[in-house]
Each structure stands twice: as C-alpha cells, then as structure tokens.
Amino acid sequence: MSQQRSSYAVGTGLFIVLGFAALAYLATQTSSVANVHQGDSYTVDTQFTNIGQLKERAPVKIAGVRVGQVQSIELSPGHDIADVKLSIDKRYDHIPMDSVATIFTSGLLGDQYVGINYGTSKQWVAADGTLTRTKSTEPLEEMLGKFFGAGGVTDNIGGTYTVTANFTNVGTLSPGAPVKMAGVAIGSVQSVHADPVKLNAKVVMAIDKRFNQIPDDSAAAVFTSGLIGTQYVAIQPGGSPDPLKNGDEMILTQSAMQLEDLIGKFLVNGSSSDNKNAGNGSK
Amino acid sequence: MNARFPQQNNVVTQSLAQIGSCGLFLLTLLGAIPRSLRYIRETVRQVWFLGAMSLTIIMVCGLFVGMVLMLQLYHVLSIFGGTSASGMVVALSVYRELGPVVTALLFAGRAGTSITAEIGLMRATDQIDAMEMMAVDPIAYVATPRFLAGLIAMPLLCCVFCAMAIFGGHLVGVTWLGIDNGTFWSNMTAVVDVRTDIVNGVLFKSLAFGAVVSLIAVFQGFTTPPTSEGVAYATTRTVVASSIAILALDFVLTAFLM
Numbered sequence: 001m002s003q004q005r006s007s008y009a010v011g012t013g014l015f016i017v018l019g020f021a022a023l024a025y026l027a028t029q030t031s032s033v034a035n036v037h038q039g040d041s042y043t044v045d046t047q048f049t050n051i052g053q054l055k056e057r058a059p060v061k062i063a064g065v066r067v068g069q070v071q072s073i074e075l076s077p078g079h080d081i082a083d084v085k086l087s088i089d090k091r092y093d094h095i096p097m098d099s100v101a102t103i104f105t106s107g108l109l110g111d112q113y114v115g116i117n118y119g120t121s122k123q124w125v126a127a128d129g130t131l132t133r134t135k136s137t138e139p140l141e142e143m144l145g146k147f148f149g150a151g152g153v154t155d156n157i158g159g160t161y162t163v164t165a166n167f168t169n170v171g172t173l174s175p176g177a178p179v180k181m182a183g184v185a186i187g188s189v190q191s192v193h194a195d196p197v198k199l200n201a202k203v204v205m206a207i208d209k210r211f212n213q214i215p216d217d218s219a220a221a222v223f224t225s226g227l228i229g230t231q232y233v234a235i236q237p238g239g240s241p242d243p244l245k246n247g248d249e250m251i252l253t254q255s256a257m258q259l260e261d262l263i264g265k266f267l268v269n270g271s272s273s274d275n276k277n278a279g280n281g282s283k
Numbered sequence: 284m285n286a287r288f289p290q291q292n293n294v295v296t297q298s299l300a301q302i303g304s305c306g307l308f309l310l311t312l313l314g315a316i317p318r319s320l321r322y323i324r325e326t327v328r329q330v331w332f333l334g335a336m337s338l339t340i341i342m343v344c345g346l347f348v349g350m351v352l353m354l355q356l357y358h359v360l361s362i363f364g365g366t367s368a369s370g371m372v373v374a375l376s377v378y379r380e381l382g383p384v385v386t387a388l389l390f391a392g393r394a395g396t397s398i399t400a401e402i403g404l405m406r407a408t409d410q411i412d413a414m415e416m417m418a419v420d421p422i423a424y425v426a427t428p429r430f431l432a433g434l435i436a437m438p439l440l441c442c443v444f445c446a447m448a449i450f451g452g453h454l455v456g457v458t459w460l461g462i463d464n465g466t467f468w469s470n471m472t473a474v475v476d477v478r479t480d481i482v483n484g485v486l487f488k489s490l491a492f493g494a495v496v497s498l499i500a501v502f503q504g505f506t507t508p509p510t511s512e513g514v515a516y517a518t519t520r521t522v523v524a525s526s527i528a529i530l531a532l533d534f535v536l537t538a539f540l541m
Contacts, residue, residue, distance in 0.1 A: 015330065019442050022439075023442040027477055030472060030475055
C-alpha cells in the first residue's frame with residue numbers, strides 16, 4: 001500500500017516538473033522575453049512636447065538596435081511638457097551630450113519607439129543626465145491639415161465678431177472652412193446661405209477679436225488650398241482708415257473659380273472657327 | 284428547499300436551481316480545504332489520475348492542433364505573401380484561445396467524466412454513507428482533493444498542450460512547408476508577450492477553466508440520484524455543462540483580460 005502511494009507521488013512529481021518545463025519553454029523560447037537581456041542600466045531624462053502613442057517599456061534604439069527601454073512617462077508639473085525617463089543598458093555609455101532623441105513609428109502604423117541620433121559632442125551623457133535635444137511626434141491631424149490647407153483654426157466661441165460677404169458663387173465653401181489673411185487663419189466660416197432677394201450666396205464669417213484693424217474696404221475671395229484642396233475665404237486688406245466692425249458687410253468679393261467655366265472658356269477660345277460658322281448660320 | 288420560489292418543472296428554473304446549488308457547493312468545497320489538508324496524499328493521487336493520466340490525449344491533440352493550424356494558415360497567408368507571420372499567428376491563437384479552451388474540453392471529457400462516474404458510483408454503493416458513519420467528512424476526503432487536483436493539473440496540461448502545438452506548427456511549417464526557421468522564431472518572439480499571452484491566456488484562463496470543470500464534475504457526482512441510470516445521466520451532464528461553461532467563461536475572460 002505504501003509502495004503504491006510513493007509511486008503516485010513520484011509520478012505526480014514528474015508530471016508537475018514536466019508542466020513547469022513546458023511553461024519555461026513557452027516563456028523563454030517563444031515570447032519576447034527571449035530578446036531582452038536586461039543587464040545593468042542607467043537613466044537618462046528627456047522632455048517632449050508631444051509623446052503621441054509612446055508607452056512605457058517601449059524600446060529605445062540607436063541605429064535601429066535596441067539599447068534600452070522607456071522607464072516612465074509623466075507630465076512635468078506646471079508645464080504642458082512630458083518628462084520621459086529612458087533606461088539605457090550600461091554597455092552603451094558613450095552617448096554624446098548633444099544627441100537628439102526622436103519619437104519614431106515602426107512602419108506606417110506600428111508601435112512608437114524612441115530613436116537616438118548621435119551628436120558630435122565629446123562629452124557623454126552621464127547617469128541621471130539629460131538629453132536636451134528632442135523631437136516630438138507629429139499628430140496625424142496636423143499633418144493632414146497641412147496637406148489639405150484646412151484646419152489649424154481653433155473655435156473661439158465668444159471671442160469673435162461676425163462679418164458678412166456676398167458671393168456670386170461660393171464653389172464648395174462650407175461652414176467651418178478657415179478665413180485667412182496673408183495665409184494665416186484668423187477665423188472661420190459660420191454659415192453659407194443662398195440670399196433669396198439678391199440671388200447670390202451670403203457667407204457669414206466669425207473673425208477673432210484680436211484682428212479688429214481690418215480696413216472696411218478689404219476684399220474677400222474664395223481660394224482653393226493647393227490644386228484640389230478645400231476652399232477657404234482669403235481677406236485681402238484694402239486701404240481704408242476705418243476698421244470692420246461686428247455685423248459689417250464686405251462689398252468687394254471675388255467668387256470661387258469654377259472648373260466648368262475654365263474648360264468652357266478654353267473650348268470657346270480654342271475653336272473660334274466654329275463660332276464664325278455659327279454666327280453665319282443664324283442669318 | 285425551495286421555500287420562497289414555487290417548484291416548477293421547466294428547463295429554465297431547473298437550470299437556475301442547478302447553477303445556484305453549484306455555487307453554494309463551491310462554497311462548501313472551499314470551506315472544506317483546511318480539513319482536506321489531512322488527506323494531502325489523496326490530492327497527490329488525484330493529480331496523478333487526473334493530470335498525468337491525461338497527458339497522452341493532451342499531447343497528441345496538441346500536436347495535431349498545431350499542425351492543422353499551421354497548414355490552414357499557410358494556405359491563406361500565402362495569398363498575401365505573408366507566410367512569414369504564420370508562426371506568430373499559431374503562437375498567439377494557441378496561447379490566447381485554442382490552448383486553454385481545447386485543453387479544458389479534453390479535460391472535461393476525460394477527467395471530468397471519470398470524477399463524476401467515480402463519485403456517483405461511490406454514492407450508489409453507499410461508500411459515502413459509510414464514510415459519514417466513520418466520521419470522515421466525505422466532502423473533505425472525496426470532493427475537495429479532486430477539485431484541488433483539477434486546479435493544479437489544468438494549467439500544467441495547458442502548458443504541455445501549447446508546447447506541443449508550437450512543436451507541431453514548427454514541424455509542419457519549417458520542415459514540411461519550407462518557411463524559414465529564423466523568420467518563424469523571430470516573428471513569434473517579437474509579438475508574444477509573457478504577461479498578456481502566457482500569464483493571462485495560458486495560465487490564468489486554464490486555471491479558471493480547471494476550477495469550473497472540476498466544480499461541475501464533483502457537483503454532478505454528489506447530487507445525482509444514486510442509481511446506475513443516474514450516474515450515466517450525470518456523466519453526460521458533466522460534459523455538456525462543462526463545455527457550455529468553458530466557452531461562455533472564455534468569452535467573458537477574453538472581454539475582461541484582452
């Protein structure tokens with residue numbers, strides 16, 4: 001009876017050992033722990049204006065090779081700047097003091113990591129030292145906004161005054177489109193309506209109160225950002241000494257360029273012989 | 284027993300009553316753990332019978348699951364030229380879902396039914412009553428050791444299953460289908476995270492499934508009518524109830540953990 005019991009104990013023990021061996025195999029050979037040799041490391045401080053999607057334990061790479069990981073990410077008290085502490089392997093202790101720490105993305109949509117590009121200084125970053133030169137991430141919205149020419153205008157509810165303008169054709173101008181002066185956004189389009197009396201389009205614009213010196217004979221034109229971008233209202237300042245006030249109307253306006261008109265003009269001018277024949281035919 | 288709710292003979296109330304009794308039985312089992320430490324040899328013996336004796340089926344099934352998964356993935360991924368990711372997908376799907384769930388289903392089929400049948404027969408042949416006569420607590424001597432053995436054995440079996448699945452995937456992918464060996468391992472190690480996949484997926488899920496299967500098996504064994512027909516019915520009910528509970532719990536755990 002006791003012999004049977006000891007054989008159960010031995011068998012059970014072997015089973016448990018086999019189970020743990022399988023677990024150790026899984027954990028070390030097939031997981032990301034296999035890649036990381038966490039030796040001694042030292043901490044380097046950095047500051048970023050925008051960390052994007054950077055997470056703790058994200059890799060720190062030099063020339064694409066992993067040299068450490070992000071230790072902690074915190075908001076610097078009193079400022080809108082992120083304090084990021086990097087933990088770098090002690091083997092890589094020859095990082096110049098003027099190196100640049102940048103937040104990169106692996107591939108197009110992958111995880112973000114911190115890349116360090118060496119500078120030229122002969123002094124190295126010490127433990128608990130700081131890398132002062134950093135480059136933050138570019139948020140997707142700002143990049144797209146730059147490409148399409150729109151965006152970059154914050155809503156300043158209550159801090160704006162309204163000005164109207166009438167256009168014969170607003171093209172694809174829609175509420176929310178920016179109002180720009182000298183290429184810089186100073187307000188946005190509040191509404192676009194068809195005027196039933198004047199039979200043209202009435203555009204109401206909200207302009208930031210800081211820009212209250214716009215002459216009242218300025219012209220409003222509907223331009224397109226880039227070749228096929230969104231349309232916006234550009235204010236071309238005039239020379240009058242009186243500024244625009246809340247509720248004023250801008251008299252000088254230039255409508256949007258219509259693609260069909262351009263093509264029509266090109267076709268009409270290009271085939272002048274047809275025109276003559278048409279004229280003769282009506283006799 | 285049902286003082287407040289009138290006895291009704293429809294499926295819904297019967298199932299609810301079963302679930303309720305099972306929950307209360309779990310509390311009884313847990314309460315009997317201190318007393319069952321006297322019978323630690325019994326627990327060790329049960330780990331042998333439930334865990335080590337299931338190794339054959341677990342290892343063979345693990346091997347075949349890994350092989351089939353790699354085969355299917357290869358044919359689909361080769362349309363996109365993404366066969367280098369097949370090792371990674373096999374590892375993730377086995378660690379997170381297939382490993383715990385399939386191991387639990389096999390465990391319910393093999394070990395769960397044996398627990399239910401054994402306890403049911405002990406009741407039918409009055410062994411439980413004899414124990415009570417001898418002032419041996421049947422819950423502490425019979426039920427809790429088997430429950431604890433299931434808890435111990437399941438995660439270990441799941442680890443063995445996952446290791447065999449990876450081996451099977453490697454066998455089919457690298458040796459037979461010609462995926463590069465280095466790519467197979469490097470893609471896998473880059474993506475598999477110890478905390479999310481192995482601890483949450485393999486260990487924690489299989490522990491939860493082990494608890495559920497053992498609980499249902501022991502409960503069915505103890506509450507069946509002590510006849511041969513009752514035992515047969517209880518055995519099938521163990522498998523059915525365990526399977527439903529495993530898959531429902533899998534969904535809940537995945538939603539919370541991942």
